[in-house]
Amino acid sequence: MDNNKYKYKNYFKEDGRSVQKIENNKYTLKKLENSTCVICNKENNKQSSYCKHCGNNLSEVEENNLIKNEIKDSKSLKHILKNINFKKASITSLCSILIxxxxxxxxxxxxxLQIREIGxxxxxxxxxxxxxxxxxxxxxxxxLGSGGISAHxxxxxxLIAPILALTISNLLFMKKENTDAKSTLLNSIxxxxxxxxxxxxLSIFTKIKTSPFDMMQYQMSFEVSYRSLNMFFNGFIIAFLCTYLIGFKKSYEKDNIHLGIMKKAISTVFLGYVVVFLILTAITLSDKSYLYEFGMYGYTKDISTSLVLTQLASYMWGFxxxxxxxxxxxxxxxxxxxxxxxxxxxxxxFIAMVVLSSLIILVVGCNLKRKYKDDKKNVVLIFSLYYALFMxxxxxxxxxxxxxxxxxIQISNYQGAISLGLPLISTIIRSFLYSYIVAGIGYKLYVFE
Structure with missing residues (x-):
């Protein structure tokens, strides 16, 4: 749709939406205290809205401070927390933990039953x-000495277990609370x-100190603990995304452009992961030799190949x-x-994966143009920011x-390290630039009637 032909119109004739996007609710008309017209200097009745001599408006436009204050308050942390149903949110979280x-x-x-000592x-x-x-x-x-291991x-x-637990709990307790886009977002938080x-x-109570049975004679002790801040951060992300995706409805996209684009970014990452997993599975069924070159063939001896592929798919999508x-x-x-x-x-x-990701994000760029063609915001930039965040x-x-x-016992010190994955900072920066360029190309190339 060519906006230039609507330059001097107030509304689109196709759907009645505002062309000029005049925010009338921010302003109001105030009657002038003096009934004397400022144009012709003639006296009028106090009840008159217009000058009876020249027709000049006897009111003045002023900014609606009440609405301005409401907007300001709606952005405050206190206002946000006040509108969250913490009772239902706590019940939902507690039920998930119990599951x-x-x-x-x-x-x-x-x-x-399998490993009694570890159990x-x-x-x-x-x-x-x-x-x-x-x-x-x-x-x-x-x-024999001391040392420590840090493991992630x-x-x-x-994640299948917490996702299923949160899904069940949300359907039981939170579904009716998510009546609109705002409540869904706030309750997800x-x-x-x-x-x-x-x-x-709970992580505070995971700290234990114990001595394994076969090491009592060596007077050795082990201390095990989970990082509390890490658990809070992980829990917030997992629960927020699950609750948001379960409560989100397509109609909410009209209320806030960011909500729709954020969901599209999540869907793009998930779609890419699933497609890569299916391709790797198909390749593995015919030939597993590539796993050896990836350095992951040895892991298939101890755990199932399918488990290795679920992990490898995320790395390959990042690549x-x-x-x-x-x-x-x-x-x-x-x-x-x-x-x-x-x-x-x-x-x-590897090359096929790059081509695949380019096609997916290119199509996303076209979809952004089709869906938000009349919006003045930089939807490609917004998408890339959310996409980089979720990557x-x-x-x-x-x-x-x-x-x-x-x-x-066997050696005085065992030293070693295992590292698998994608670098965090590089992932955010590169995925932003990559998605912005490719989605931007798709946005520019898409032609609509």
Whole structure:
């Protein structure tokens, strides 16, 4: 639609929307106290709105301070917190934690049957923290020395449990509260805050100090704890996104352009991940050799190939956004791919992922033009900001980092590190630039009638 032909009109004839977007609610007419016309200087009745001699308006336009104050108040933190239903949010979060606790009890029982020593060392709260991808610290001390290990096991498949728990709880307690776009957003924040706070409190009680049975004679002790702030941050993100996506309705996009574009950014990241996972699964069914070159073939000996693929899919989607992928000491990016020692077939897989991501984001850019063609805001920029944010969350959650040293019976000090994943800062910057350029091209290329 060509806005130039509506330059001198107030409304679109197709749907009646305002062309000029005049914000009349910010202003009001105030009757002048003096009934003398300022144009012809003749006297009028006090009740007159217009001069009976020359027709001049006897009112003045002033800014509506009441509405101005309401807008200011609506942006304050106090106003936001006041409009969150914390009672229902707390019930939803508590129910989710209880569901996870039941899952953890079952998991602990199964673990105890397989590995009795480990099953007795950990408690269900540790498992709940692990399912929310918490960062754990383990320190040891004894006659043979001391040391510590810091580990973040960002195995994405673990998120299935908290996602299902939050989904069930939201459908039971929060669905009726999300009546519009504003309430959905605010209640999502409420569930995120209460869920994160509960994990924060529980993480304080995960700190334990114990001595393994076979090491009592060496007078060794281990101290295990989860990082509380990390648990709050993880809990807020997981609960907020689950609640928001469950309560979001398509009609809300008309209320706030940011809500619709944010959902589109989340959907794009999720779609890319799923498509990459399906392609990797199809390739793996015919040939697993590429996993060896990725440095992940060894992991399939201890855990299922499907679990490895769910993790690898997130890394490959990041690589497809021009983000360097790190596997142990090996880092590969689009810039060193051709000069690497990888086989040609493996290089083609990487290149195919880049082409795939370009097509997906190009289509997103076209969709943004079709959907928001009459909006004056830079929708591509808004999309890229949200897209980069959620890609950063993927990088943060999917990283597997194990480092440090810990005393052992066989050797005085064991040193080693495992690093798998995408760098956080680089992921945010590169995914923003990549999506802004590619989506921008799609936006420019799309032609509508």
């Amino acid at each position: 996870l606790f039941i899952v953890a009890l079952i998991f602990k029982l199964l673990m105890g 007795m060392l950990i408690n269900p709260i540790h498992i709940v923290m692990g399912l929310n991808l918490g960062h754990i610290d383990i320190s040891s001390s004894g006659m 096991l960002g195995i994405l498949v673990f 409420g569930v995120g805050l209460t869920y994160g706070l509960m994990l924060f409190v 497809a956004n021009f983000i360097p992928l790190t596997i142990s000491s090996y880092t590969i990016s689009i810039f060193n791919l051709l000069g690497s020692d990888l086989f040609l077939n493996t290089k083609l897989i 950063g969350i993927v990088a943060l959650f999917s990283s597997i980092l194990i480092g440090g040293n810990i005393s052992s």
